[in-house]
Amino acid sequence: MADARSVILGRIRAALADRPGPVTVPREYDRVRDLGDVLTLFEKQVADYRAVVRRVAESALPAEIESSLTAHGVRVMVTPADVPTWWRVGQFVWSLDAPMSPLPNAALDRADGVLTGCAVAIAQTGTIVLDAGYAQGRRALTLLPDYHLCVVHADQVVATVPEALARLESTRPLTFISGPSATSDIELDRVEGVHGPRNLEVLIVG
Amino acid sequence: MGRNPVTWLGSPTFPNAARDALSDVQLRGNLAHATTTIRTKRAAAVAELPDWQRLRESGQAIKDEVLSNLDSYLERLEAAVTARGGIVHWARDAAEANEIVLRLVKEAGASEVVKVKSMATAEIGLNEALEEGGVSAIETDLAELIVQLGDDRPSHILVPAIHRNRSEIRDIFRSRMSGVEDLSDTPAELAEAARAHLRRKFLSAKVAISGANFAVADTGSVVVVESEGNGRMCLTLPETLITVMGIEKLVPTWSDLEVFLQLLPRSSTAERMNPYTSVWTGVTPGDGPRKFHLVLLDNGRTQTLADRVGRQALRCIRCSACLNVCPVYERTGGQAYGSVYPGPIGAILTPQLGAGTDDPQTAALLKSLPFASSLCGACYEVCPVRIDIPSVLVHLRGKAVEGTHTPESVAMAAASWVMQSPARFRLAQRAASVLRLISRRGKVKRLPWPGSKWTDSRDLPAPAAETFSAWWRRTRG
Numbered sequence: 001m002a003d004a005r006s007v008i009l010g011r012i013r014a015a016l017a018d019r020p021g022p023v024t025v026p027r028e029y030d031r032v033r034d035l036g037d038v039l040t041l042f043e044k045q046v047a048d049y050r051a052v053v054r055r056v057a058e059s060a061l062p063a064e065i066e067s068s069l070t071a072h073g074v075r076v077m078v079t080p081a082d083v084p085t086w087w088r089v090g091q092f093v094w095s096l097d098a099p100m101s102p103l104p105n106a107a108l109d110r111a112d113g114v115l116t117g118c119a120v121a122i123a124q125t126g127t128i129v130l131d132a133g134y135a136q137g138r139r140a141l142t143l144l145p146d147y148h149l150c151v152v153h154a155d156q157v158v159a160t161v162p163e164a165l166a167r168l169e170s171t172r173p174l175t176f177i178s179g180p181s182a183t184s185d186i187e188l189d190r191v192e193g194v195h196g197p198r199n200l201e202v203l204i205v206g
Numbered sequence: 207m208g209r210n211p212v213t214w215l216g217s218p219t220f221p222n223a224a225r226d227a228l229s230d231v232q233l234r235g236n237l238a239h240a241t242t243t244i245r246t247k248r249a250a251a252v253a254e255l256p257d258w259q260r261l262r263e264s265g266q267a268i269k270d271e272v273l274s275n276l277d278s279y280l281e282r283l284e285a286a287v288t289a290r291g292g293i294v295h296w297a298r299d300a301a302e303a304n305e306i307v308l309r310l311v312k313e314a315g316a317s318e319v320v321k322v323k324s325m326a327t328a329e330i331g332l333n334e335a336l337e338e339g340g341v342s343a344i345e346t347d348l349a350e351l352i353v354q355l356g357d358d359r360p361s362h363i364l365v366p367a368i369h370r371n372r373s374e375i376r377d378i379f380r381s382r383m384s385g386v387e388d389l390s391d392t393p394a395e396l397a398e399a400a401r402a403h404l405r406r407k408f409l410s411a412k413v414a415i416s417g418a419n420f421a422v423a424d425t426g427s428v429v430v431v432e433s434e435g436n437g438r439m440c441l442t443l444p445e446t447l448i449t450v451m452g453i454e455k456l457v458p459t460w461s462d463l464e465v466f467l468q469l470l471p472r473s474s475t476a477e478r479m480n481p482y483t484s485v486w487t488g489v490t491p492g493d494g495p496r497k498f499h500l501v502l503l504d505n506g507r508t509q510t511l512a513d514r515v516g517r518q519a520l521r522c523i524r525c526s527a528c529l530n531v532c533p534v535y536e537r538t539g540g541q542a543y544g545s546v547y548p549g550p551i552g553a554i555l556t557p558q559l560g561a562g563t564d565d566p567q568t569a570a571l572l573k574s575l576p577f578a579s580s581l582c583g584a585c586y587e588v589c590p591v592r593i594d595i596p597s598v599l600v601h602l603r604g605k606a607v608e609g610t611h612t613p614e615s616v617a618m619a620a621a622s623w624v625m626q627s628p629a630r631f632r633l634a635q636r637a638a639s640v641l642r643l644i645s646r647r648g649k650v651k652r653l654p655w656p657g658s659k660w661t662d663s664r665d666l667p668a669p670a671a672e673t674f675s676a677w678w679r680r681t682r683g
């Protein structure tokens with residue numbers, strides 16, 4: 001008996017006996033769009049998901065991180081080992097996760113929060129995208145702790161989804177995050193907070 | 207051919223099931239509330255994008271391109287996934303897919319798996335197959351959990367427990383979870399209960415099973431779109447990830463996703479973007495599962511592809527917008543469709559995926575489904591990939607009654623006539639009025655609630671010999 005692969009491919013070829021002509025894909029939609037000040041829009045859209053968000057000056061970043069963490073009452077923070085040292089502020093316990101010395105899941109689960117940067121942010125949809133690159137760590141890091149503090153730099157913010165995808169490499173592990181974990185499963189109403197971090201806080205630098 | 211589990215064994219025909227659903231006042235109240243909410247929100251989310259219609263046109267064309275060269279795109283995907291350390295499996299039908307998954311789970315030494323909601327695995331009845339093989343599958347999506355704990359069946363693509371309101375959900379949780387005696391019915395508390403219930407499972411699971419919303423043929427990247435973070439848990443924490451994906455879920459290139467990541471969230475949950483979208487390619491050392499298996503599933507898709515009119519149903523991205531606008535769905539609920547695919551998309555997809563069954567009751571259900579519509583066209587208007595559902599319905603109706611002048615075909619035609627307007631549909635709930643209506647058409651002397659008892663109608667004298675299509679043209683003017 002032929003193997004499943006050749007049977008399925010054979011069925012497809014038979015089904016397409018009419019070989020529908022080549023399809024020209026229209027690309028009339030807006031790849032870029034003038035949405036005014038993208039930072040203002042990004043801030044507004046992130047807030048719309050009931051995430052906490054504010055604009056901060058580069059020089060004030062450590063102080064702002066400290067005030068966020070203090071306001072949140074955290075003690076143990078996890079962070080990828082490559083975040084800038086000056087982000088690891090104050091009197092908190094910083095657990096570093098590195099490829100050669102990954103923290104066990106139990107430690108991530110027990111941590112009060114996680115601090116990362118991001119790869120790209122999308123103003124129109126209020127989305128941050130992590131690509132496991134610089135200052136972001138592996139995916140589990142931003143998943144298990146209940147509080148995610150994310151630093152977004154102004155030059156990482158683009159207007160539209162197409163602009164964001166153009167900046168990303170699809171073969172890296174990617175996570176698009178739009179607001180805190182939520183569900184619409186109860187009477188189709190969005191409720192924040194199921195399995196992912198229930199608290200998302202974004203600091204926009206610049 | 208055997209029976210495709212895309213329909214539930216022993217389900218009555220649509221008109222029969224619909225009649226029961228219509229008498230369930232609680233169900234209709236829950237549904238009307240939920241669909242009204244989401245319709246309004248969707249309209250607002252769509253209005254924000256001035257290029258919405260152009261995105262739909264691109265979405266349609268990209269999917270058509272994939273379908274018309276599906277063989278080569280699948281080979282490309284397989285090569286890309288393999289090159290990045292994934293293992294690709296092919297499954298002709300549900301039974302073969304279930305066997306593959308069960309074998310992989312056993313090889314990984316697991317007796318329990320966590321699952322993220324997936325239409326493909328629901329379609330093939332994977333949970334039941336795993337159960338039979340001694341593996342318990344834990345649904346981690348809140349709505350799926352509600353369905354699973356309530357020993358219930360799903361009724362919506364996106365929100366399988368849409369037929370349950372908050373206090374019903376609280377009651378299910380109270381009776382099936384431990385330590386939640388004081389649980390209230392506020393959605394936040396219900397969500398919290400699910401979080402606590404499942405966290406331990408996520409941390410200990412060795413194997414996760416997911417579906418896929420999209421896969422990029424060029425790069426082998428797979429995409430899962432979700433809200434709760436249970437998807438991320440499943441895709442990230444266990445050592446082995448098994449993804450079951452219909453063969454039509456492809457897009458050619460990474461940049462094609464820019465269309466669908468805009469179309470899907472606004473159409474489904476009416477959000478600018480869903481909370482989480484995960485993209486992974488094969489295996490990434492040090493980040494996520496060490497083993498990745500991708501099961502490519504046919505299960506009736508190739509026979510659907512062979513139908514020149516019906517194949518457009520394979521463009522579907524399972525957003526569920528067509529359900530939420532459908533007047534028939536809103537009144538009958540999802541379970542009346544006897545399948546994991548309810549609503550307008552179910553009415554055209556299920557009969558095609560399941561065609562060729564040798565089970566007479568299933569065949570009867572499949573034939574009745576294309577009549578579960580009023581042909582009002584609302585589904586086509588909202589569909590992000592512009593599936594012309596009304597045309598496919600009419601086409602499949604023609605096929606269902608082809609060459610038959612049986613009482614069944616006339617009864618189904620009558621049912622569809624009644625469903626054409628909400629007013630008639632409401633009227634139809636009172637069987638007496640319907641008898642009068644139908645007989646006034648001069649076609650059938652007596653018929654109960656249209657089609658609802660069409661199996662009984664076999665005792666009736668054969669109706670006038672008129673083909674369905676002739677009848678259709680005449681009665682629709």
Ligand code: SF4
Binds near residue numbers: 523526527585588591
């Ligand atoms: S048929 Fe269209 S509207 Fe309906 S679920 Fe599929 S993509 Fe969405």
